Amino acid sequence: MAKLLKKSLRSKHWNDAPPSSSPPAFDQEDDEFHDAPEALLHPEAHEEGGIAFTNKELLDQQRGAIMEIVKDMGRKLLTGNLNLINMSLPVKMFEPRSYLEKLADVWVYPQYLEEAAKAQDSAQRMRFVVTWFIAGLQHAFQSWRKPFNPILGETWQASLVDGTNIFIEQISHHPPISAFQMVGPGEGYLFTGLSQPAASYLIKSNAIQTSAKGFRRFDFPDGECIDITYPEYMMRGIMYTSMPRAELVGTARFVDHKSRLCCEVVFGKVADSPDDPLLQRTDSFHGTLYRFTSNAQSVSSSTQAKGSRFSYVRSLVGGGGGSGSGSDEPELLCEQVLSTATGNWLSHLDWDGHRFWTLSEARPAVWGPVEAPLPSDCRFREDLRALQAGQDPREAQATKEKLENMQRNDAKLRKPHIEALLAANQGK
Incomplete structure (x- = not known):
């Protein structure tokens, strides 16, 4: 049964049409799908x-x-x-x-x-x-x-x-x-x-x-x-x-x-x-x-x-x-x-x-x-655009680490202000 199901699945042109801008109708009399071929599995469904x-x-x-x-x-x-x-x-x-x-x-x-x-x-x-x-x-x-x-x-x-x-x-x-x-x-x-x-x-x-x-x-x-x-x-x-x-x-x-x-x-x-x-x-x-x-x-x-x-x-x-x-x-x-x-x-x-x-x-x-x-x-984002453009991954990695270090430094600068706000909130 599993092999037959998989075979029928692979022969189906799954979601090969372009996205539709109009929603489908949901009239139950016209749009009920009870036949088995309409319920095929995703083409990359794992057997387990x-x-x-x-x-x-x-x-x-x-x-x-x-x-x-x-x-x-x-x-x-x-x-x-x-x-x-x-x-x-x-x-x-x-x-x-x-x-x-x-x-x-x-x-x-x-x-x-x-x-x-x-x-x-x-x-x-x-x-x-x-x-x-x-x-x-x-x-x-x-x-x-x-x-x-x-x-x-x-x-x-x-x-x-x-x-x-x-x-x-x-x-x-x-x-x-x-x-x-x-x-x-x-x-x-x-x-x-x-x-x-x-x-x-x-x-x-x-x-x-x-x-x-x-x-x-x-x-x-x-x-x-x-x-x-x-x-x-x-x-x-x-x-x-x-x-x-x-x-x-x-x-x-x-x-x-x-x-x-x-x-x-x-x-x-x-x-x-x-x-x-x-x-x-x-x-x-x-x-x-x-x-x-x-x-x-x-x-x-x-x-x-x-x-x-x-x-x-x-x-x-x-x-x-x-x-x-x-x-x-x-x-x-x-x-x-x-x-x-x-x-x-x-x-x-x-x-x-x-x-x-x-x-x-x-x-x-x-x-x-x-x-x-x-x-x-x-x-x-510089690192994202570098990777998207197909540049040397090492350049994208270096840019990513630069942005992360900037964020860590910003977090240190914010920390005393956040702690003060938390203390004031708890005091209320």
Whole structure:
């Protein structure tokens, strides 16, 4: 079965059409997809689950760079957990982009957000927001190179052909935090948040684990808000395997406190679908959309700290690390199950048996540069431009180290002023 599925997959012209500027229709009678050929896997799906790292030349290059790091770190690696965020890594591991640009890679299906903005029913709006989220996950691994760490004050501005605009700024050096704002056409929605990435090399698991603390929230003109908690990303078999793979683990959570709605999407094999091979892979998922009780709402409102923008900023000002995901979220008591979702983030998503997203049918949009970005835009970085231009990697490395040293010196100059502000804040 697996070989037949893979054969049919390779013969499919997956996403070979240019991005579409108009969203697809979602009339259930006309656009349901129940036949098996419409639910083919991503062409780079790994047999064990997730997306495969198929570029052998790049893999050998990345592994060589990792071995250099291992030799340099020595005894520090005995802890079994190597923090990759706070390290100065060799340029040859990098792609010529900033993390600010990579952050938006997964936000390229605005057609589902347009449907969410138009929805009159809160549950239907939630379904489309979840669909938007799932559809974009494949793009988290479209490049296996590491992006450049943003410099404090660095920005990025871009837009989609439908009129969506995005603005991102690096607002903290340690810990690294990026603030973003995405505005839909006609201000039909506002997507805002803070992203604090963390990446560690787990020696015993032979994997890189990445996550992002912070908050992410959709605001709609009618006053409804949806808070999102992201799952974790795992890149397995980075060393010592013929083909590494990347997948998602844990749970994604979507909460609309005003309408008392919550959707929890759990990644992994779907236990009650043993006859569907696409749902028996580790890149499968199942989700439950439910209404939670009013008591749970009051509890979550008082502890919404863990996911709110205001408390997150307060925790940073107070010197904390901010909120995480998963166990940090308040427990919500289910009052009524409204809908269920099943699918595979490398192929499709169904809500109550109706197909909302199919990989081979949906076309991703492409972020385009604005005509006159701020001087702080990451496209003007010297080290990034040097690597992009194909110059000697040693020159790009030297420029990168120069910028890092400038940032460290700036941080030293700011430190006494920050400490004074913190002391004054605690005194209040």
